[in-house]
Amino acid sequence: MFEKILSRIGASLAKHGLPYMIIGGQAVLMYGEPRLTRDIDITLGIHIDQLDRLLAVIHELSLKPLPGDVEDKQSLK
Secondary structure, eight states: OHHHHHHHHHHHHHHTTOOEEEETHHHHHHHSOOOOOOOOEEEEOOOGGGHHHHHHHHHHHTOOOSSTTGGGGGGGO
């Protein structure tokens, strides 16, 4: 199940030209010892100027970003 979700996230990030890496529990599940986790940690290599592309990915995949007020950060551009 998580492999399918990770694949969709990776494909969407790539489609929008956003460099990323999967970290934390999901990376451990894929390459190491199994453990219980219910979130996906992703590190992005982007600048605040690319926030609109990131928000497109978030909306496209119906993700819940942390922090929850990420759309308010657009005023920082």
